[in-house]
Amino acid sequence: MPSNMDVIKLDPIKFLSVFPIMISGTKTSTTKDVFYGKKQSFLRFDPAFPNVDPGITAEKYKAHIVAAQHGEPNFYNLSGTSDVMITSQLSGCCLIRQNNTLAHVWPHVGDSCKCGVKGLPGESGLEVQQRLTLSHPNCKTYGKKNYQAKTAYVIGINHAGWKFYAQEQMGNRVTSAFQVLT
Numbered sequence: 001m002p003s004n005m006d007v008i009k010l011d012p013i014k015f016l017s018v019f020p021i022m023i024s025g026t027k028t029s030t031t032k033d034v035f036y037g038k039k040q041s042f043l044r045f046d047p048a049f050p051n052v053d054p055g056i057t058a059e060k061y062k063a064h065i066v067a068a069q070h071g072e073p074n075f076y077n078l079s080g081t082s083d084v085m086i087t088s089q090l091s092g093c094c095l096i097r098q099n100n101t102l103a104h105v106w107p108h109v110g111d112s113c114k115c116g117v118k119g120l121p122g123e124s125g126l127e128v129q130q131r132l133t134l135s136h137p138n139c140k141t142y143g144k145k146n147y148q149a150k151t152a153y154v155i156g157i158n159h160a161g162w163k164f165y166a167q168e169q170m171g172n173r174v175t176s177a178f179q180v181l182t
Contacts, residue, residue, distance in 0.1 A: 003059050003061075004036065004037075004043060004059060005036070005059065005061045005084065008084075008155070008157075009083070009084070009157050009159075012155065012157055012163075012165040012177075013165060013177050013178060013179065015177075016155070016165055016166075016167040016174070016177035017167075017174060017176075017177040018174070019042075019043050019174075020041060020042050020043070020167070020169060020172060020173070020174050021042060021043045021044070021045065021153050021155075021167055022039070022042040022044045022045070022089070022153070023044075023045040023046075023086050023087065023088050023153050023155075024044075024045065024046045024047060024048065024051070024088060025047075025067055025068060025087065025088030026047050026065050026067050027067060028067050029064070029065060029066050029067045029076035030064075030065055030067075031062060031063070031064050031080055031081075031082050032047055032062065032063070032065065033060050033061070033062055033063075034046065034047045034060065034061055034062070034063045034065065034086065035047070035048075035049060035050040035051070035052075035058040035059070035060050036058060036059055036060075036061065037050060037052035037053075037056050037057065037058040037059060038052055038053050038056050039051055039052050039053055039056075040053065041172060042172075045063075045086055061084060062081065062082045062084075063082050063084040063085060063086050064076070064078050064080075064082050064084065064085040064086070064156070065086055065087070066085060066086075066087040066095075066102050066103070066104045067087075067088075067104060068087070068088060068093055068104040068105070068106045069103070069104070069105065069106065070105065070107075071105070072105075073096050073103030073105055073132065073136070075096075075098055075101035075102065075103045076101060076102055076103065077100060077101050078100045078101065078102060078156065078158070079100065082158075083157065083159075084155065084156065084157060084158070085102065085155060085156030085157075085158075085162070085164070086153075086154075086155050086156075087102075087104050087153070087154050087155075088104070088153075089151050089152070089153055090104075090142075090143070090147060090151060090152040090153070090154065091125075091151045092106070092107045092124065092125030092128075092144055093105060093107065093125065093143065093144075094107075094125065094128045094129040094132055094141055094142070094143030094144065095141065095142045095143065095154055095164075095180075095181065096132050096136060096139050096140070096141050097139055097140045097141075097164070097181040098138070098139045100162055102156070102164075102181075105128055106128075107123050107124055107125045107127065107128045107144075108122050108123045124144070125143060125144030126143075126144045126145055128143060129141050129143030129145050129146075130145075140181040140182065141181075142154065142164075142166060142180040142181050146166075146180070147166070147168050149170070150168045150169060150170050150175055151168070151169050151170075152166050152167065152168045152169070153166070153167045153169075154166050154167075154180065154181075163179060163182075164179065164180050164181040164182075165177060165178065165179055165180065166178060166180045
């Protein structure tokens with residue numbers, strides 16, 4: 001029987017259109033084993049521990065995890081042995097792609113940002129995406145302008161080249177799934 005990861009890699013858009021996902025992040029970008037399995041109505045990915053419903057066995061897969069940061073993009077190189085990339089929820093953040101590198105940038109909200117840095121000027125999710133688009137014209141972005149009032153998760157699959165797929169959600173419901181950062 002194929003694993004959930006085999007099914008995701010076979011047809012990511014079909015999978016993401018049907019099954020809501022939830023991804024926990026890390027403080028720094030890394031490649032490591034990620035546990036995943038059913039938690040309530042989600043397929044939950046967690047790099048720390050197997051956070052699944054009782055009676056469910058978590059599966060494990062080595063994945064690139066692109067961590068959120070504030071300010072300028074800190075591009076993470078998607079090279080090495082893993083053919084899967086995950087990043088935590090986008091709710092105002094922006095992903096920026098430069099070839100086989102990716103960065104996840106948080107906006108600053110008022111006097112502080114979600115990452116706990118205080119005293120920096122406010123910058124909305126739309127402003128982050130606009131700033132990154134202007135300052136990195138040869139890069140692709142996926143941010144608040146794209147997913148608007150929704151939240152989103154993005155996974156990447158390397159099949160002879162990286163392709164990235166977003167799942168947009170409203171509440172706990174999948175509203176769309178499609179390829180991004182092309």
